[in-house]
Amino acid sequence: MNLRKYFIMGSQNCDRKPEDILEEAAKAGITAFQFREKGEGSLTGKEKLALGQRLRDICARHNVLFFVNDDLDLVEPLEADGLHIGQDDMPLEKAREIYPDKKIGLSVSNQAEVDNSPVHLADYLGAGSVFATSSKDDAEQAVGLEWIKSLRQQYPDIPIVGIGGITEKNAASVIKAGADGVAVISAITKTDNIERAVKSLS
Numbered sequence: 001m002n003l004r005k006y007f008i009m010g011s012q013n014c015d016r017k018p019e020d021i022l023e024e025a026a027k028a029g030i031t032a033f034q035f036r037e038k039g040e041g042s043l044t045g046k047e048k049l050a051l052g053q054r055l056r057d058i059c060a061r062h063n064v065l066f067f068v069n070d071d072l073d074l075v076e077p078l079e080a081d082g083l084h085i086g087q088d089d090m091p092l093e094k095a096r097e098i099y100p101d102k103k104i105g106l107s108v109s110n111q112a113e114v115d116n117s118p119v120h121l122a123d124y125l126g127a128g129s130v131f132a133t134s135s136k137d138d139a140e141q142a143v144g145l146e147w148i149k150s151l152r153q154q155y156p157d158i159p160i161v162g163i164g165g166i167t168e169k170n171a172a173s174v175i176k177a178g179a180d181g182v183a184v185i186s187a188i189t190k191t192d193n194i195e196r197a198v199k200s201l202s
């Protein structure tokens with residue numbers, strides 16, 4: 001499972017067609033994608049499903065892992081490779097029961113969340129926010145690179161993806177701290193050069 005360059009996006013993050021942005025990012029070398037259609041201006045119902053299908057097809061063509069965020073009803077219709085759940089979503093034990101063979105990512109933002117989570121049931125951990133972000137309304141305060149280092153020390157073997165405020169400039173520091181990959185929204189959706197941005201994600 002290659003989570004090195006993990007792009008997360010929904011139509012609410014895009015100033016132009018999400019399909020075009022994803023196609024460019026896939027060509028530039030992202031290794032994983034998460035469909036996160038959430039927040040102000042996001043699509044619902046049939047429109048959400050239809051966009052998910054188009055984005056899923058792009059990932060399949062480029063051999064990019066496809067994850068669904070939160071909306072677990074979309075996992076089967078979109079034939080997702082996996083799903084990402086946070087501390088306020090479906091409990092990991094239940095998600096694992098329903099999807100024994102899918103890759104499941106779990107968000108962890110602090111030690112209490114780790115201590116109260118069945119981490120062994122997750123395929124990877126999403127650790128953040130590493131830096132300040134404006135892409136998520138309810139993001140926790142930035143936890144810094146120390147959180148990546150601490151998680152890596154506690155879990156030498158589980159894949160860790162840093163998330164939150166990661167840019168072309170600071171991505172390398174996240175990997176150096178022990179993460180296997182970086183997950184980004186705005187570093188790709190807001191850039192004027194997707195190819196350069198993806199290539200710079202260390």
Ligand SMILES: Cc1ncc(COP(=O)(O)OP(=O)(O)O)c(N)n1
Binds near residue numbers: 089
């Ligand atoms: C890779 C990755 N890590 C963390 C998150 C955040 O998940 P969550 O805390 O459930 O918040 P929402 O994304 O659902 O708003 C993520 N999506 N992906």
Ligand SMILES: Cc1nc(C(=O)O)sc1CCOP(=O)(O)O
Binds near residue numbers: 127130136165
């Ligand atoms: C979806 C998400 N989850 C976060 C967390 O801390 O769990 S931060 C975040 C948004 C990341 O967007 P950007 O790359 O633009 O900062």
Ligand SMILES: [Mg+2]
Binds near residue numbers: 086087
């Ligand atoms: Mg969530």
